[in-house]
Amino acid sequence: MSSNFPTCRWGIVSTGMIASWFVADLVLDRPDAKAKHIIQSIGSSSVQKGKDFASKFCPQSSPTIYGSYEEVYADPSVDCVYIGTPISFHKQNCLDAIAAGKNVLCEKAFTMNAREAKEVFEAAQKKGVYVHEAMWLRHRPMVAKLRQLLYQDRVIGDVFRMSSDFFDRLDIPNLPETSRYKHPKFGAGTLLDIGIYPLTWALLTLDSNTPDNAxxxxxxxxxxxxxxxxxTSSIVVQYPSSGRQGVITSTHMSSKPSNLVCRVYGTEGYIDVTGEAPSMPHFFTVYGRKEDYQTFDQGRKYEFPHVGLGFIFEADNTALDIAAGRKESAIMPWQETIRVMELMDEIRKQGGTEYPQDHE
Ligand SMILES: NC(=O)c1ccc[n+]([C@@H]2O[C@H](COP(=O)([O-])OP(=O)(O)OC[C@H]3O[C@@H](n4cnc5c(N)ncnc54)[C@H](OP(=O)(O)O)[C@@H]3O)[C@@H](O)[C@H]2O)c1
Structure with a gap:
Protein backbone atom coordinates (compact mmCIF):
# COMPACT_ATOMS: atom_id res chain seq x y z
CA MET A 1 0.00 0.00 0.00
CA SER A 2 1.27 3.47 -0.85
CA SER A 3 2.47 5.45 2.16
CA ASN A 4 0.67 8.47 0.68
CA PHE A 5 -2.65 6.92 1.60
CA PRO A 6 -4.38 8.49 4.60
CA THR A 7 -4.43 6.69 7.92
CA CYS A 8 -7.58 6.68 10.02
CA ARG A 9 -7.36 5.68 13.67
CA TRP A 10 -10.76 4.39 14.71
CA GLY A 11 -12.44 4.46 18.10
CA ILE A 12 -15.10 1.75 18.12
CA VAL A 13 -18.12 2.44 20.30
CA SER A 14 -19.97 -0.74 21.39
CA THR A 15 -19.25 -4.40 20.75
CA GLY A 16 -22.47 -5.71 19.20
CA MET A 17 -23.08 -7.54 15.95
CA ILE A 18 -22.60 -4.68 13.54
CA ALA A 19 -19.47 -3.40 15.29
CA SER A 20 -17.98 -6.89 14.90
CA TRP A 21 -18.74 -6.93 11.16
CA PHE A 22 -17.30 -3.45 10.68
CA VAL A 23 -14.10 -4.13 12.60
CA ALA A 24 -13.48 -7.47 10.87
CA ASP A 25 -13.64 -5.69 7.48
CA LEU A 26 -11.41 -2.81 8.63
CA VAL A 27 -8.50 -5.12 9.39
CA LEU A 28 -8.70 -7.07 6.11
CA ASP A 29 -5.54 -7.20 4.07
CA ARG A 30 -6.37 -5.67 0.67
CA PRO A 31 -4.28 -5.03 -2.41
CA ASP A 32 -6.58 -2.19 -3.54
CA ALA A 33 -6.84 -0.29 -0.23
CA LYS A 34 -7.39 3.47 -0.48
CA ALA A 35 -6.62 4.14 3.18
CA LYS A 36 -4.92 2.54 6.16
CA HIS A 37 -7.23 1.73 9.04
CA ILE A 38 -6.11 1.27 12.63
CA ILE A 39 -8.37 0.03 15.43
CA GLN A 40 -7.07 2.52 17.99
CA SER A 41 -9.53 1.97 20.81
CA ILE A 42 -12.71 0.13 21.72
CA GLY A 43 -15.31 1.39 24.19
CA SER A 44 -17.80 -0.97 25.75
CA SER A 45 -20.09 -1.24 28.78
CA SER A 46 -17.44 -3.58 30.19
CA VAL A 47 -13.68 -3.88 29.71
CA GLN A 48 -13.98 -7.67 29.54
CA LYS A 49 -16.52 -7.42 26.70
CA GLY A 50 -14.13 -5.10 24.90
CA LYS A 51 -11.20 -7.49 25.37
CA ASP A 52 -13.21 -10.48 24.15
CA PHE A 53 -14.39 -8.50 21.14
CA ALA A 54 -10.85 -7.42 20.22
CA SER A 55 -9.37 -10.89 20.53
CA LYS A 56 -12.16 -12.37 18.41
CA PHE A 57 -12.61 -9.78 15.65
CA CYS A 58 -9.27 -7.96 15.35
CA PRO A 59 -6.68 -10.25 17.00
CA GLN A 60 -3.84 -8.72 14.97
CA SER A 61 -4.61 -5.21 16.37
CA SER A 62 -3.75 -3.93 19.83
CA PRO A 63 -6.43 -1.36 20.63
CA THR A 64 -6.81 0.36 23.98
CA ILE A 65 -9.88 -1.13 25.65
CA TYR A 66 -12.10 1.19 27.67
CA GLY A 67 -15.02 0.35 29.95
CA SER A 68 -16.94 3.41 28.76
CA TYR A 69 -17.68 5.25 25.53
CA GLU A 70 -16.59 8.61 27.02
CA GLU A 71 -12.98 7.42 27.22
CA VAL A 72 -13.03 6.72 23.47
CA TYR A 73 -14.31 10.25 22.77
CA ALA A 74 -11.54 11.67 25.01
CA ASP A 75 -8.75 9.56 23.46
CA PRO A 76 -6.48 12.02 21.59
CA SER A 77 -5.22 9.21 19.32
CA VAL A 78 -8.66 8.61 17.80
CA ASP A 79 -9.39 10.30 14.44
CA CYS A 80 -12.92 8.97 13.95
CA VAL A 81 -15.47 7.37 16.26
CA TYR A 82 -17.58 4.54 14.83
CA ILE A 83 -20.96 4.23 16.61
CA GLY A 84 -22.64 0.80 16.51
CA THR A 85 -25.15 1.08 19.38
CA PRO A 86 -28.93 0.59 19.00
CA ILE A 87 -30.63 3.46 17.13
CA SER A 88 -32.12 5.08 20.23
CA PHE A 89 -28.61 5.85 21.55
CA HIS A 90 -27.20 7.32 18.34
CA LYS A 91 -28.23 10.92 19.03
CA GLN A 92 -26.57 11.06 22.45
CA ASN A 93 -23.50 9.06 21.37
CA CYS A 94 -23.02 11.41 18.40
CA LEU A 95 -23.53 14.55 20.52
CA ASP A 96 -21.02 13.32 23.11
CA ALA A 97 -18.41 12.45 20.46
CA ILE A 98 -18.94 15.78 18.70
CA ALA A 99 -18.65 17.71 22.00
CA ALA A 100 -15.24 16.04 22.44
CA GLY A 101 -14.26 17.28 18.95
CA LYS A 102 -14.35 13.87 17.30
CA ASN A 103 -15.28 12.96 13.72
CA VAL A 104 -18.11 10.41 13.60
CA LEU A 105 -19.32 7.54 11.43
CA CYS A 106 -22.68 6.47 12.91
CA GLU A 107 -24.69 3.38 11.96
CA LYS A 108 -28.05 3.56 10.24
CA ALA A 109 -30.76 4.41 10.98
CA PHE A 110 -28.93 7.62 11.87
CA THR A 111 -31.40 8.62 14.58
CA MET A 112 -34.97 7.88 15.69
CA ASN A 113 -36.44 10.75 13.66
CA ALA A 114 -35.48 13.73 11.51
CA ARG A 115 -35.57 16.16 14.44
CA GLU A 116 -32.83 14.22 16.22
CA ALA A 117 -30.73 14.06 13.02
CA LYS A 118 -30.94 17.84 12.61
CA GLU A 119 -29.84 18.31 16.23
CA VAL A 120 -26.74 16.18 15.61
CA PHE A 121 -25.80 17.98 12.38
CA GLU A 122 -26.27 21.41 14.00
CA ALA A 123 -23.86 20.35 16.76
CA ALA A 124 -21.37 19.02 14.17
CA GLN A 125 -21.54 22.24 12.20
CA LYS A 126 -20.90 24.35 15.33
CA LYS A 127 -17.97 22.16 16.37
CA GLY A 128 -16.56 21.86 12.83
CA VAL A 129 -16.32 18.06 12.81
CA TYR A 130 -17.11 15.41 10.22
CA VAL A 131 -20.29 13.35 10.68
CA HIS A 132 -21.49 10.63 8.32
CA GLU A 133 -24.37 8.14 8.45
CA ALA A 134 -22.95 4.68 7.79
CA MET A 135 -25.27 3.76 4.90
CA TRP A 136 -22.70 1.32 3.52
CA LEU A 137 -24.88 0.22 0.58
CA ARG A 138 -24.41 3.59 -1.14
CA HIS A 139 -20.60 3.22 -1.11
CA ARG A 140 -20.50 -0.08 -2.99
CA PRO A 141 -18.93 0.26 -6.46
CA MET A 142 -21.95 -1.68 -7.78
CA VAL A 143 -24.28 1.22 -6.99
CA ALA A 144 -22.34 3.78 -9.05
CA LYS A 145 -22.21 1.32 -11.98
CA LEU A 146 -25.93 0.60 -11.74
CA ARG A 147 -26.79 4.31 -11.75
CA GLN A 148 -24.50 4.90 -14.72
CA LEU A 149 -26.22 2.12 -16.68
CA LEU A 150 -29.68 3.41 -15.73
CA TYR A 151 -29.24 7.13 -16.32
CA GLN A 152 -26.21 7.70 -18.58
CA ASP A 153 -26.26 4.60 -20.77
CA ARG A 154 -30.04 4.13 -20.38
CA VAL A 155 -29.64 0.38 -20.90
CA ILE A 156 -33.27 -0.36 -19.97
CA GLY A 157 -34.79 2.74 -21.59
CA ASP A 158 -37.06 4.87 -19.40
CA VAL A 159 -37.08 3.63 -15.83
CA PHE A 160 -40.69 3.52 -14.61
CA ARG A 161 -40.76 1.27 -11.55
CA MET A 162 -38.69 -0.68 -9.03
CA SER A 163 -39.34 -3.09 -6.20
CA SER A 164 -37.30 -4.23 -3.24
CA ASP A 165 -38.14 -6.41 -0.27
CA PHE A 166 -36.19 -7.06 2.94
CA PHE A 167 -37.15 -10.16 4.97
CA ASP A 168 -35.82 -11.13 8.38
CA ARG A 169 -37.61 -13.61 10.69
CA LEU A 170 -37.66 -12.54 14.35
CA ASP A 171 -39.36 -14.26 17.28
CA ILE A 172 -40.05 -10.98 19.06
CA PRO A 173 -41.89 -12.25 22.20
CA ASN A 174 -39.00 -14.57 23.04
CA LEU A 175 -36.22 -12.03 22.60
CA PRO A 176 -34.54 -10.70 25.77
CA GLU A 177 -36.00 -7.52 27.22
CA THR A 178 -32.80 -5.65 26.34
CA SER A 179 -33.09 -6.54 22.63
CA ARG A 180 -33.21 -3.53 20.30
CA TYR A 181 -35.90 -5.38 18.31
CA LYS A 182 -38.34 -5.61 21.19
CA HIS A 183 -39.35 -2.11 22.28
CA PRO A 184 -40.28 1.07 20.40
CA LYS A 185 -38.08 3.06 22.80
CA PHE A 186 -35.04 1.36 21.15
CA GLY A 187 -36.34 2.05 17.61
CA ALA A 188 -37.81 -1.45 17.17
CA GLY A 189 -39.71 -2.23 13.97
CA THR A 190 -38.73 -3.19 10.44
CA LEU A 191 -38.58 0.29 8.92
CA LEU A 192 -35.52 1.75 10.65
CA ASP A 193 -33.88 -1.67 10.95
CA ILE A 194 -34.22 -3.18 7.46
CA GLY A 195 -36.89 -1.20 5.54
CA ILE A 196 -34.38 1.63 5.19
CA TYR A 197 -32.55 -0.50 2.57
CA PRO A 198 -35.47 -0.99 0.14
CA LEU A 199 -36.15 2.74 0.62
CA THR A 200 -32.52 3.47 -0.25
CA TRP A 201 -32.76 1.28 -3.37
CA ALA A 202 -35.83 3.29 -4.42
CA LEU A 203 -33.99 6.60 -3.92
CA LEU A 204 -30.94 5.27 -5.81
CA THR A 205 -32.77 3.79 -8.80
CA LEU A 206 -35.76 6.09 -9.40
CA ASP A 207 -34.01 9.47 -9.34
CA SER A 208 -31.18 10.42 -11.72
CA ASN A 209 -30.19 13.33 -9.46
CA THR A 210 -27.30 13.10 -7.01
CA PRO A 211 -28.13 13.45 -3.29
CA ASP A 212 -27.30 17.18 -3.26
CA ASN A 213 -30.25 17.99 -5.53
CA ALA A 214 -32.42 14.90 -5.13
CA THR A 232 -44.44 -5.41 8.30
CA SER A 233 -44.22 -2.26 6.19
CA SER A 234 -45.45 -1.78 2.61
CA ILE A 235 -44.73 1.52 0.92
CA VAL A 236 -45.40 2.99 -2.50
CA VAL A 237 -42.91 5.68 -3.46
CA GLN A 238 -43.79 8.03 -6.33
CA TYR A 239 -41.71 10.75 -7.96
CA PRO A 240 -43.89 13.72 -8.91
CA SER A 241 -41.81 14.89 -11.90
CA SER A 242 -41.35 11.52 -13.66
CA GLY A 243 -44.20 9.42 -12.25
CA ARG A 244 -41.67 6.68 -11.44
CA GLN A 245 -42.87 4.33 -8.71
CA GLY A 246 -41.23 2.06 -6.17
CA VAL A 247 -42.96 -0.73 -4.27
CA ILE A 248 -40.87 -1.37 -1.18
CA THR A 249 -41.54 -3.77 1.65
CA SER A 250 -39.97 -5.10 4.82
CA THR A 251 -41.01 -7.73 7.33
CA HIS A 252 -39.87 -9.48 10.48
CA MET A 253 -42.43 -12.27 9.87
CA SER A 254 -40.49 -14.46 7.44
CA SER A 255 -37.05 -15.31 6.18
CA LYS A 256 -36.32 -14.48 2.56
CA PRO A 257 -37.75 -16.70 -0.18
CA SER A 258 -35.21 -15.72 -2.86
CA ASN A 259 -31.94 -13.89 -3.52
CA LEU A 260 -33.60 -11.13 -5.54
CA VAL A 261 -33.02 -7.93 -3.56
CA CYS A 262 -34.11 -5.27 -6.04
CA ARG A 263 -35.68 -5.18 -9.51
CA VAL A 264 -35.69 -2.07 -11.68
CA TYR A 265 -38.10 -1.93 -14.62
CA GLY A 266 -37.59 0.12 -17.79
CA THR A 267 -39.37 0.42 -21.12
CA GLU A 268 -36.53 -1.54 -22.81
CA GLY A 269 -35.75 -4.16 -20.16
CA TYR A 270 -35.18 -4.75 -16.49
CA ILE A 271 -32.34 -5.20 -14.01
CA ASP A 272 -32.27 -7.78 -11.22
CA VAL A 273 -29.97 -7.13 -8.27
CA THR A 274 -29.11 -10.36 -6.48
CA GLY A 275 -27.53 -10.93 -3.10
CA GLU A 276 -27.74 -11.90 0.53
CA ALA A 277 -30.15 -9.10 1.38
CA PRO A 278 -30.90 -5.55 0.15
CA SER A 279 -28.03 -4.43 2.40
CA MET A 280 -25.66 -7.00 0.86
CA PRO A 281 -26.06 -7.11 -2.94
CA HIS A 282 -23.58 -9.31 -4.82
CA PHE A 283 -24.18 -8.72 -8.54
CA PHE A 284 -26.80 -7.54 -11.00
CA THR A 285 -28.07 -8.71 -14.37
CA VAL A 286 -29.42 -6.51 -17.17
CA TYR A 287 -32.15 -8.09 -19.32
CA GLY A 288 -33.01 -6.39 -22.61
CA ARG A 289 -36.45 -6.48 -24.17
CA LYS A 290 -36.69 -8.46 -27.41
CA GLU A 291 -38.37 -7.08 -30.50
CA ASP A 292 -41.56 -9.05 -29.81
CA TYR A 293 -42.15 -6.71 -26.82
CA GLN A 294 -43.08 -9.74 -24.69
CA THR A 295 -39.81 -11.54 -23.97
CA PHE A 296 -36.31 -10.70 -22.78
CA ASP A 297 -32.78 -11.71 -23.74
CA GLN A 298 -30.47 -14.00 -21.71
CA GLY A 299 -29.18 -11.09 -19.68
CA ARG A 300 -25.72 -9.64 -19.05
CA LYS A 301 -24.30 -10.19 -15.60
CA TYR A 302 -22.19 -7.49 -13.87
CA GLU A 303 -20.02 -8.86 -11.08
CA PHE A 304 -18.01 -6.96 -8.48
CA PRO A 305 -15.11 -8.01 -6.28
CA HIS A 306 -16.06 -9.20 -2.81
CA VAL A 307 -14.11 -7.47 -0.06
CA GLY A 308 -15.17 -8.93 3.26
CA LEU A 309 -18.81 -8.06 3.85
CA GLY A 310 -18.42 -4.71 2.07
CA PHE A 311 -17.95 -2.18 4.90
CA ILE A 312 -14.54 -1.19 3.63
CA PHE A 313 -15.94 1.03 0.88
CA GLU A 314 -17.63 3.40 3.36
CA ALA A 315 -14.61 3.17 5.70
CA ASP A 316 -12.16 4.11 2.91
CA ASN A 317 -14.38 6.99 1.78
CA THR A 318 -14.68 8.23 5.37
CA ALA A 319 -10.89 8.17 5.80
CA LEU A 320 -10.44 10.03 2.49
CA ASP A 321 -13.08 12.64 3.47
CA ILE A 322 -11.45 13.29 6.83
CA ALA A 323 -7.96 13.48 5.33
CA ALA A 324 -9.26 16.03 2.80
CA GLY A 325 -10.83 18.13 5.56
CA ARG A 326 -14.40 17.56 4.39
CA LYS A 327 -17.15 17.72 7.01
CA GLU A 328 -19.69 15.69 5.02
CA SER A 329 -19.68 12.68 2.72
CA ALA A 330 -20.62 13.50 -0.89
CA ILE A 331 -22.22 10.04 -1.11
CA MET A 332 -24.33 10.44 2.04
CA PRO A 333 -24.45 14.18 2.81
CA TRP A 334 -26.29 15.55 5.83
CA GLN A 335 -29.29 16.73 3.80
CA GLU A 336 -29.68 13.21 2.38
CA THR A 337 -29.72 11.66 5.86
CA ILE A 338 -32.34 14.24 6.87
CA ARG A 339 -34.39 13.47 3.72
CA VAL A 340 -34.34 9.74 4.50
CA MET A 341 -35.30 10.38 8.13
CA GLU A 342 -38.14 12.70 7.04
CA LEU A 343 -39.44 10.08 4.61
CA MET A 344 -39.35 7.47 7.38
CA ASP A 345 -41.10 9.91 9.75
CA GLU A 346 -43.86 10.28 7.15
CA ILE A 347 -44.07 6.50 6.59
CA ARG A 348 -44.39 5.97 10.38
CA LYS A 349 -47.02 8.70 10.61
CA GLN A 350 -49.13 7.03 7.92
CA GLY A 351 -48.46 3.56 9.33
CA GLY A 352 -49.20 4.46 12.96
CA THR A 353 -45.73 3.77 14.43
CA GLU A 354 -44.68 6.14 17.20
CA TYR A 355 -41.53 6.29 19.28
CA PRO A 356 -41.38 7.96 22.70
CA GLN A 357 -38.63 10.18 21.26
CA ASP A 358 -41.16 11.67 18.79
CA HIS A 359 -42.78 13.45 21.75
CA GLU A 360 -39.64 14.82 23.41
N1 LIG B 1 -25.18 -1.74 8.39
C1 LIG B 1 -25.89 -2.85 8.60
O1 LIG B 1 -26.10 -3.68 7.73
C2 LIG B 1 -26.44 -3.09 9.96
C3 LIG B 1 -26.76 -4.40 10.35
C4 LIG B 1 -27.22 -4.60 11.65
C5 LIG B 1 -27.39 -3.51 12.50
N2 LIG B 1 -27.08 -2.26 12.07
C6 LIG B 1 -27.27 -1.09 12.95
O2 LIG B 1 -26.30 -1.18 13.98
C7 LIG B 1 -26.83 -0.76 15.22
C8 LIG B 1 -26.63 -1.83 16.28
O3 LIG B 1 -27.20 -3.04 15.86
P1 LIG B 1 -26.65 -4.47 16.37
O4 LIG B 1 -27.48 -5.48 15.69
O5 LIG B 1 -25.19 -4.52 16.25
O6 LIG B 1 -27.06 -4.38 17.91
P2 LIG B 1 -26.55 -5.32 19.10
O7 LIG B 1 -25.92 -6.56 18.57
O8 LIG B 1 -27.68 -5.41 20.04
O9 LIG B 1 -25.37 -4.47 19.76
C9 LIG B 1 -25.55 -3.20 20.23
C10 LIG B 1 -24.41 -2.87 21.20
O10 LIG B 1 -24.66 -1.56 21.68
C11 LIG B 1 -24.25 -1.46 23.04
N3 LIG B 1 -25.35 -0.93 23.85
C12 LIG B 1 -25.32 0.22 24.54
N4 LIG B 1 -26.43 0.40 25.23
C13 LIG B 1 -27.21 -0.67 24.98
C14 LIG B 1 -28.49 -1.07 25.46
N5 LIG B 1 -29.20 -0.35 26.34
N6 LIG B 1 -29.00 -2.21 25.00
C15 LIG B 1 -28.30 -2.97 24.15
N7 LIG B 1 -27.07 -2.64 23.68
C16 LIG B 1 -26.52 -1.50 24.11
C17 LIG B 1 -23.79 -2.83 23.48
O11 LIG B 1 -22.36 -2.85 23.42
P3 LIG B 1 -21.44 -2.69 24.71
O12 LIG B 1 -22.07 -3.49 25.81
O13 LIG B 1 -20.15 -3.20 24.27
O14 LIG B 1 -21.40 -1.23 25.07
C18 LIG B 1 -24.33 -3.76 22.42
O15 LIG B 1 -23.51 -4.87 22.20
C19 LIG B 1 -28.28 -0.37 14.93
O16 LIG B 1 -28.33 1.00 14.68
C20 LIG B 1 -28.60 -1.12 13.66
O17 LIG B 1 -29.59 -0.45 12.88
C21 LIG B 1 -26.60 -2.03 10.83
Missing part, protein backbone atom coordinates in the same frame (compact mmCIF):
# COMPACT_ATOMS: atom_id res chain seq x y z
CA UNK A 215 -36.16 15.12 -5.72
CA UNK A 216 -38.43 14.34 -2.80
CA UNK A 217 -40.85 11.49 -3.61
CA UNK A 218 -44.37 11.08 -2.25
CA UNK A 219 -44.96 8.03 -0.04
CA UNK A 220 -48.08 5.97 0.64
CA UNK A 221 -47.50 3.59 3.52
CA UNK A 222 -49.15 0.82 5.48
CA UNK A 223 -47.71 -0.85 8.59
CA UNK A 224 -48.79 -3.81 10.71
CA UNK A 225 -47.96 -4.20 14.41
CA UNK A 226 -47.61 -7.27 16.61
CA UNK A 227 -46.51 -7.42 20.26
CA UNK A 228 -46.43 -3.61 20.25
CA UNK A 229 -43.86 -3.48 17.44
CA UNK A 230 -44.14 -2.75 13.72
CA UNK A 231 -43.48 -6.06 11.94
Missing amino acids: ERPKVLASQTHLHGVEV
